[in-house]
Amino acid sequence: MTAWEASRTVDDGDMVTTGVARGRDRLNSATSTSAIKENVIIRLAPRSMAELFRNIPGIRVEAAAGEAQNNYTVRGLPMVNGASKYIQIQEDGLPVMEFGDLMRLTPDLFVRADFNVGQVESIRGGSASTFASNAPGGVINLISKTGEVEGGSVMATVGVDFESYRTDFDYGGSLGNGWRFHVGGFYREGEGIRETGFNASRGGQVKMNVTKQFDGGYIRVYAKVLDDRVPTFTGTPLLVTGTNDDPSFADPRGINSRTDSLLSPTLPVVLTLGSSGDVRRRNFNNGVEVQAKSLGFDAQFGLGEWSVTNRFRYADQSTRNTTLVVSSAAPAGQFATRFGGAGANYRYAAGPRAGQLFDAAGGNGLAALAFYSDNEAPDVSNMTNDLRISRVWNIGGGDLTTTAGLYRSNQKFVSDIGFATFFQDVVGGGQAVPLNLTTAAGVPVTDAGYRNFGGPGAAGNIRNNDVTYQTTAPFASVNFAKGKIAVGGSVRWDNSRATGNIMNDSGVRSFDMNGDGVISAPETLVSFVPVGVTQPVNYSHDYVSYSASVNYRIAEPFAMFARYSLGGRAAADKILFTAALSPTTGALVNSGAGDDSVRQAEIGLKFRKDGLVLNLTGFHAKTDDTNSQILTNPVTGQLELNSVTRAYTAYGLEFEGGFRRGPFSITAHATYTEAEISSAENPALEGNIPRNQPKLLFGLTPQFDTDTFTVGANIIGVTDSFSQDVNLLRMPGYTTVGLFAQVRPMERVELSINANNVLNERAIAGISEGSVPASGVVMARPLYGRSVSASARFFF
Numbered sequence: 001m002t003a004w005e006a007s008r009t010v011d012d013g014d015m016v017t018t019g020v021a022r023g024r025d026r027l028n029s030a031t032s033t034s035a036i037k038e039n040v041i042i043r044l045a046p047r048s049m050a051e052l053f054r055n056i057p058g059i060r061v062e063a064a065a066g067e068a069q070n071n072y073t074v075r076g077l078p079m080v081n082g083a084s085k086y087i088q089i090q091e092d093g094l095p096v097m098e099f100g101d102l103m104r105l106t107p108d109l110f111v112r113a114d115f116n117v118g119q120v121e122s123i124r125g126g127s128a129s130t131f132a133s134n135a136p137g138g139v140i141n142l143i144s145k146t147g148e149v150e151g152g153s154v155m156a157t158v159g160v161d162f163e164s165y166r167t168d169f170d171y172g173g174s175l176g177n178g179w180r181f182h183v184g185g186f187y188r189e190g191e192g193i194r195e196t197g198f199n200a201s202r203g204g205q206v207k208m209n210v211t212k213q214f215d216g217g218y219i220r221v222y223a224k225v226l227d228d229r230v231p232t233f234t235g236t237p238l239l240v241t242g243t244n245d246d247p248s249f250a251d252p253r254g255i256n257s258r259t260d261s262l263l264s265p266t267l268p269v270v271l272t273l274g275s276s277g278d279v280r281r282r283n284f285n286n287g288v289e290v291q292a293k294s295l296g297f298d299a300q301f302g303l304g305e306w307s308v309t310n311r312f313r314y315a316d317q318s319t320r321n322t323t324l325v326v327s328s329a330a331p332a333g334q335f336a337t338r339f340g341g342a343g344a345n346y347r348y349a350a351g352p353r354a355g356q357l358f359d360a361a362g363g364n365g366l367a368a369l370a371f372y373s374d375n376e377a378p379d380v381s382n383m384t385n386d387l388r389i390s391r392v393w394n395i396g397g398g399d400l401t402t403t404a405g406l407y408r409s410n411q412k413f414v415s416d417i418g419f420a421t422f423f424q425d426v427v428g429g430g431q432a433v434p435l436n437l438t439t440a441a442g443v444p445v446t447d448a449g450y451r452n453f454g455g456p457g458a459a460g461n462i463r464n465n466d467v468t469y470q471t472t473a474p475f476a477s478v479n480f481a482k483g484k485i486a487v488g489g490s491v492r493w494d495n496s497r498a499t500g501n502i503m504n505d506s507g508v509r510s511f512d513m514n515g516d517g518v519i520s521a522p523e524t525l526v527s528f529v530p531v532g533v534t535q536p537v538n539y540s541h542d543y544v545s546y547s548a549s550v551n552y553r554i555a556e557p558f559a560m561f562a563r564y565s566l567g568g569r570a571a572a573d574k575i576l577f578t579a580a581l582s583p584t585t586g587a588l589v590n591s592g593a594g595d596d597s598v599r600q601a602e603i604g605l606k607f608r609k610d611g612l613v614l615n616l617t618g619f620h621a622k623t624d625d626t627n628s629q630i631l632t633n634p635v636t637g638q639l640e641l642n643s644v645t646r647a648y649t650a651y652g653l654e655f656e657g658g659f660r661r662g663p664f665s666i667t668a669h670a671t672y673t674e675a676e677i678s679s680a681e682n683p684a685l686e687g688n689i690p691r692n693q694p695k696l697l698f699g700l701t702p703q704f705d706t707d708t709f710t711v712g713a714n715i716i717g718v719t720d721s722f723s724q725d726v727n728l729l730r731m732p733g734y735t736t737v738g739l740f741a742q743v744r745p746m747e748r749v750e751l752s753i754n755a756n757n758v759l760n761e762r763a764i765a766g767i768s769e770g771s772v773p774a775s776g777v778v779m780a781r782p783l784y785g786r787s788v789s790a791s792a793r794f795f796f
Contacts, residue, residue, distance in 0.1 A: 126565020136567025197430015258785020
């Protein structure tokens with residue numbers, strides 16, 4: 001098959017390979033699985049990995065951060081501090097990061113969806129507990145093309161109503177004598193969907209693989225080089241009126257929450273005091289820079305009746321991640337009085353009006369307290385090996401499949417995180433500038449906009465980590481299938497060993513940050529890490545996960561299953577700088593804090609016949625969680641990082657369906673969830689619904705496909721939820737509508753247009769405040785507004 005023919009072929013394959021011992025038909029597997037195929041990905045044209053993952057049943061995504069650093073969870077499992085604690089993001093069957101929620105180091109930093117991706121597989125629920133470490137909620141796996149299709153394509157894409165220029169390519173095929181190859185990648189640059197005032201996105205990746213196929217197996221070598229720069233968006237001020245139960249939101253004058261940001265080339269240079277005692281200086285325009293170089297191999301072969309599979313990858317990964325976090329915003333007069341006393345005022349600290357009094361009447365009158373989070377992580381490399389051996393035995397007229405394996409990974413976590421806090425105005429279009437604050441007596445409170453060189457809240461957030469996590473996990477499974485019944489069980493023992501050193505700040509000092517020989521007011525408030533004063537990390541912790549299931553193939557098109565599982569997730573960095581570790585030896589003094597457990601029960605029905613697919617799964621989960629959570633202090637209005645220890649309960653229904661008849665097809669998914677905080681460090685929260693947890697997630701994608709054109713829509717929505725665990729301020733639900741069309745005017749040519757959020761819905765994924773504040777301003781995290789792109793693709 002050629003690449004052109006593959007683009008016109010409907011792939012109805014229903015085999016699952018992720019999170020199971022051996023590949024199985026979905027109706028013969030007691031799991032909840034889904035796959036998004038390559039042609040669907042191209043039509044949807046997601047602006048980020050998060051936008052793509054919103055199309056997976058059961059997955060809740062907060063996709064407001066941009067191309068990376070988004071938040072993911074599944075089936076009501078808590079999203080306490082963002083990232084992807086309970087879901088593992090994989091590339092070709094191995095984790096991108098061993099832990100999905102290391103501070104400021106989300107897995108989606110190091111992976112991109114391009115023409116190399118053949119399909120995205122997902123598995124939700126307890127079966128993932130025993131076939132992957134640290135993934136009790138599920139696995140999302142990006143599976144690469146490997147050259148089965150001859151030829152390739154190149155596609156040029158341009159933003160119609162935003163600045164972006166991108167080229168994707170891929171090519172593959174046979175090399176003869178059982179050899180085949182595939183190579184592909186992308187490059188793009190531009191300001192992006194949100195206006196920043198500078199070229200915020202630039203970079204790309206190249207991936208390649210070579211496979212030797214032989215009787216009974218194959219061996220494959222692959223490599224990847226990623227060098228990319230993207231912005232991250234953490235919040236936009238919105239005006240709020242009404243009540244907590246029925247709030248109304250509006251954009252401040254001069255800023256569009258759907259297409260603007262508070263990023264600007266005029267914001268101050270990033271200055272933080274590193275753990276070495278030297279000032280770290282960085283241009284904010286460099287944003288989030290990531291580099292990844294990986295080399296791996298897969299092998300599968302037979303040894304008599306046994307099948308052996310081994311996957312290995314080493315990924316050299318690093319990032320310099322400078323993010324603007326807008327902590328809070330309010331009318332400038334309120335902020336000036338709060339931080340400078342009665343009669344204090346703001347002046348512009350940069351730009352064409354530098355030195356002039358802040359013009360509250362001419363704009364929206366708002367000032368923002370923002371801070372830079374500057375994370376230099378020179379080594380977050382990951383080495384992973386997964387070996388498994390399997391055999392099918394014929395016993396008692398049935399098939400007994402036995403699998404044993406050994407998983408080993410080494411995750412480096414070298415990171416130096418600093419903060420610097422400043423004032424700025426609330427202006428979009430890449431025009432925001434820093435603000436200086438002076439008292440009524442004319443005494444400067446700030447310098448070049450900076451208020452202090454640290455976080456806006458309490459001390460303890462500046463952190464230096466040099467820790468290595470080694471995970472060793474033997475695992476085994478059995479599955480006996482006879483007639484219509486299949487019974488299975490699996491067990492995994494995880495041992496996590498952590499060694500290294502950590503440091504963090506405990507106070508402030510005076511330091512000449514800008515090197516001008518004068519100590520200004522903010523330079524007397526410099527958070528610092530005492531040079532050479534380290535705390536050891538040296539502990540080993542283990543836990544057991546298990547899963548048991550039964551699958552009943554009632555008839556050829558119909559099956560049902562049940563499963564019960566216990567899964568674990570190592571605590572990793574969430575117990576660093578806490579009382580769980582001895583400050584003198586680094587030993588784990590509270591063994592219960594070494595991992596968090598997830599207990600899950602599932603029962604499901606599956607139907608597939610004549611183009612109709614229906615899957616329905618009921619689920620119940622109990623989760624213990626030790627974590628940290630960013631909250632807005634209701635007294636100061638500033639963000640603070642707090643430790644939390646909680647238990648959660650969630651239950652609900654997950655639906656996935658599809659129908660195809662001739663040129664028409666439709667897919668749909670919906671997840672209904674009831675969730676609550678069953679215990680908490682603050683008893684007042686017990687019985688409340690976790691923040692940002694809607695009762696219903698849903699999606700619908702109708703499509704009409706002919707030889708000459710394809711048209712369709714992608715509708716994704718959520719119902720309302722509470723902004724914080726206190727359950728006061730309700731965030732409105734939203735529905736985003738995407739439209740796509742492809743035209744094939746001639747052989748091997750395809751023209752397409754894609755519009756995301758075509759109705760320009762204000763879709764709020766999160767709000768920092770727990771109730772309507774007296775200032776009438778909240779910090780919200782909205783999704784992208786309307787964005788339209790056009791593409792031309794040529795096959796060869």
